[in-house]
Amino acid sequence: MAKPKTAYVCNECGSDYRKWQGQCSDCGTWNSLTEVRLGSNSGSLDARRSGYAGAGGLEQNRVQLLNQISIEDVPRFSSGSTEFDRVLGGGFVPGAVVLIGGHPGAGKSTLLLQTLCYLASQMNALYITGEESLAQVAMRAQRLGLPMDRLQMLSETSVESITDIARDVKPQVLVVDSIQVVHMADIQSAPGSVSQVRESAAYLTRFAKQTGTVLILVGHVTKDGSLAGPKVLEHMIDCSTLLEGDQDSRYRTLRGHKNRFGAVNELGIFAMTELGLKEVSNPSAIFLQRAEDVAAGSVVMIVWEGTRPLLVEIQALVDETHFGNPRRVAVGLEQNRLAMLLAVLHRHGGLHLGDQDVYVNVVGGVRVAETSSDLALLLAVISSFRNHALSEKLIVFGEVGLSGEIRPVPSGQERLKEAAKHGFKRAIVPVANAPKTPPEGMEVIAVRRLADAIDAMYD
Numbered sequence: 123m124a125k126p127k128t129a130y131v132c133n134e135c136g137s138d139y140r141k142w143q144g145q146c147s148d149c150g151t152w153n154s155l156t157e158v159r160l161g162s163n164s165g166s167l168d169a170r171r172s173g174y175a176g177a178g179g180l181e182q183n184r185v186q187l188l189n190q191i192s193i194e195d196v197p198r199f200s201s202g203s204t205e206f207d208r209v210l211g212g213g214f215v216p217g218a219v220v221l222i223g224g225h226p227g228a229g230k231s232t233l234l235l236q237t238l239c240y241l242a243s244q245m246n247a248l249y250i251t252g253e254e255s256l257a258q259v260a261m262r263a264q265r266l267g268l269p270m271d272r273l274q275m276l277s278e279t280s281v282e283s284i285t286d287i288a289r290d291v292k293p294q295v296l297v298v299d300s301i302q303v304v305h306m307a308d309i310q311s312a313p314g315s316v317s318q319v320r321e322s323a324a325y326l327t328r329f330a331k332q333t334g335t336v337l338i339l340v341g342h343v344t345k346d347g348s349l350a351g352p353k354v355l356e357h358m359i360d361c362s363t364l365l366e367g368d369q370d371s372r373y374r375t376l377r378g379h380k381n382r383f384g385a386v387n388e389l390g391i392f393a394m395t396e397l398g399l400k401e402v403s404n405p406s407a408i409f410l411q412r413a414e415d416v417a418a419g420s421v422v423m424i425v426w427e428g429t430r431p432l433l434v435e436i437q438a439l440v441d442e443t444h445f446g447n448p449r450r451v452a453v454g455l456e457q458n459r460l461a462m463l464l465a466v467l468h469r470h471g472g473l474h475l476g477d478q479d480v481y482v483n484v485v486g487g488v489r490v491a492e493t494s495s496d497l498a499l500l501l502a503v504i505s506s507f508r509n510h511a512l513s514e515k516l517i518v519f520g521e522v523g524l525s526g527e528i529r530p531v532p533s534g535q536e537r538l539k540e541a542a543k544h545g546f547k548r549a550i551v552p553v554a555n556a557p558k559t560p561p562e563g564m565e566v567i568a569v570r571r572l573a574d575a576i577d578a579m580y581d
Contacts (some may be wrong), residue, residue, distance in 0.1 A: 130155040131316055136354040158317040198383075202240035205391060205401040206233070208428070209363055209376050211384015214295065216334040218383065219327050219358070221301075222376075223341040224365035229374050229392070230340050233365065233399050234297050235263060241295050242272035248293035252279040252303035266398040279313065281306045281322045285329045293335060298326060300340035301355075320354055327358050356380060367394070368487050373408065374399060375488070378428070387491070388428030406433035406544060409486040416514045419506030422546070423498035424519045424537040425490050431533065431540040433517070435485040436495065438502035443479045454484030455495065463522060467500050470526030470572045473507065494531040496522035497550065500572065501579050512579060515547040520555070526572045530554035538566065550575055 130139045133156060135149040145152050198213035207213045210220070224230045231254070241247045251259055256277050263270050274291060278284050281304050288296055298304060304322050305313040312318065323339065330337035339359070356362055360382045367374035376390040391405040402408060410422065410433055419438040424431050443449065452460040460482055467473050482499060484490055497520035505512050519537055521529040531537075534555030541549060542561035549566045556568035569575040 129158050131158050131320070131354075133316055136357070156316040157311075158320065199241075199245075201237045203237065203390075203401050204403070205376065206237065209378045209381075209384075209388045209390040210361060211378075211381050211388070214336045215360070215383050216294070216336060217331050218360045219330050219337045219339065220361040220363065221339045221341050221355070221359045222363050222365060223343050224367075225343055228365045228367055229394055229399050230365055231259075231299055232262065232266070232394075233376075233392070234299065234338060234340065235259065236266065236268060236398050238295065238297055239263065239268040239270070239273050242274070243269060245294040246274075246292060247272075247295045247297075248274045248276065248288060248291055249297045249299070250276050250278055250284055251299050252277070253300055268398075279304050281325050285325070288329065288335070289333075292333075295336045295338070296330070297338045298340065300342060301326075302342050323355050323358055366487070366489075371487055373402070373486065385428050389432070406431075406540065409434045409488065410544065416511050418509045418511045419502050421498050421502045421505065421512050422517050422541075423495050424517060424541055425488075425492055425494055426531075426533055426537070431537045432488070433540060433544060434488050434490070436498050436502050437483050437485060438499070438506045439481040440475065440478050440503055440507040441481075443477055448475070448477060449479040449481070451479075451481045453482065454487070454489050455482055455499065456491070459493075459496075460499070462524075463496055463500055464503070466522055466524060466526060466572065467503065471500070471504070471576055472573075473504060475503070475507065478507065492531070493521040493529075494519045494537075496520065497528060497572075497575060501550070501575065504576060504579070510580065513548060515545070516579075517541040517546040517549045518551075518575075520550070520552040520569070520575075522572060528552045528569050528571060528575060538564065550578055 130142050132146040132149060132151065133154045134151045135146060137146055137148040139155065142155055146154050198215055200213045201207055201210065222230050222234065235249070238247050238249050256275050259275060260270065274293070276287060284298065284304065301319055301323055302314040305318050306321050306325060309318050309321055326337055326339070329335070361378065362380040363376055363378050365374055365376050372394045374392040374394060376392065378384070378386055378388045380386060391402040392399040393402055420435060422433055422435050424433055450457065450461050450464070460480070464475055464480060468475065480503060498518040500522060501512065501518055519531060521531055523529050530552040534551060535557055538549060538557060538561055542564050547564055549564060551566060551568060553568040553570050556566055560566040567578045569578060
């Protein structure tokens with residue numbers, strides 16, 4: 123009997139090795155290699171033939187010139203939620219594989235159950251649950267007031283059984299909740315292991331591509347908030363999304379991290395209610411629920427999320443340190459960038475905070491990754507240090523360079539228009555983003571350097 127072939131795959135970067143070793147040579151992570159059993163050569167060849175032929179079969183496997191390829195609009199259908207469609211790039215694409223991750227209790231199953239109940243009234247839909255019983259899912263649907271007469275349900279964890287039943291039912295949308303609990307019979311490791319998640323996802327993806335079925339996979343996340351499982355899982359799928367939200371907050375954000383059919387870093391906002399997740403059409407109004415008397419250290423900035431501007435409040439607290447090393451804490455922002463901007467503030471703004479603790483928070487649980495928040499962050503820090511509140515009608519955006527210059531950011535005109543719609547009267551922006559004709563009723567102050575912005579913040 124031939125000895126089964128094995129490989130060792132890194133959980134962090136997906137690199138594979140012939141032998142086990144303590145450290146991954148590519149990413150440098152220790153004790154991250156996991157054994158994966160490989161199939162026979164013939165099986166792999168059959169899988170490649172069936173997996174890469176596509177929905178059209180082997181006849182599509184021919185060389186074509188680029189100008190001979192037919193360019194048509196990708197057919198899409200709506201999920202029933204405008205915010206969900208925004209993250210997906212306009213809706214579901216037949217044959218697409220979508221991965222939705224999130225912490226326990228974030229609302230992944232609730233969002234998909236609402237979506238599938240809506241789609242079941244228009245097309246054939248199948249919901250596979252491996253973590254909950256059918257009675258639990260039915261009780262949730264009844265509690266949310268969802269239509270229960272069209273959606274087909276199945277409790278199964280075997281990948282082979284799932285695909286066999288799906289071939290008979292022929293659903294247009296298939297949900298597998300979750301990828302960490304399903305397993306394949308010829309893989310010896312337990313469900314949730316690297317080899318099981320990798321091979322199960324590959325098997326289900328091939329089925330989706332061959333049949334043109336929209337496949338939605340539910341995934342767990344690790345302690346640091348990233349999707350659990352091998353990194354190769356993110357390369358197999360077409361769209362990777364993450365549902366985020368604190369347990370004590372009623373709002374949830376659905377962010378796209380990868381999308382082959384739309385923009386990445388798109389953001390959808392939902393509110394958790396007694397009747398499930400409800401989409402928020404005007405998220406800026408939620409994040410701008412400020413007190414009547416604005417305290418020092420608070421300023422509103424405009425960040426760009428995917429294809430739309432979003433107004434959020436940033437707060438800073440500067441206090442004298444009682445320890446040897448001052449603390450630098452950033453919630454919703456990058457920690458290293460905060461330290462760098464404080465150094466720029468000292469060098470080019472003349473404000474020394476070496477004996478002060480600095481705490482920065484983005485209100486509403488929003489995570490800001492772009493650099494347009496630099497100027498707003500520094501002005502909030504200055505406002506808190508001087509204990510002088512800024513105007514509640516002031517809006518700020520701009521990137522701050524290491525030499526103290528204020529650099530432009532993309533989509534400046536759209537940001538100002540969004541701020542004007544919410545009643546803001548003054549804006550401090552980079553010179554390159556200053557419009558020729560400011561929005562009606564708004565004063566736009568264009569600045570070149572950090573010192574200019576500090577002088578303009580109290581005018």
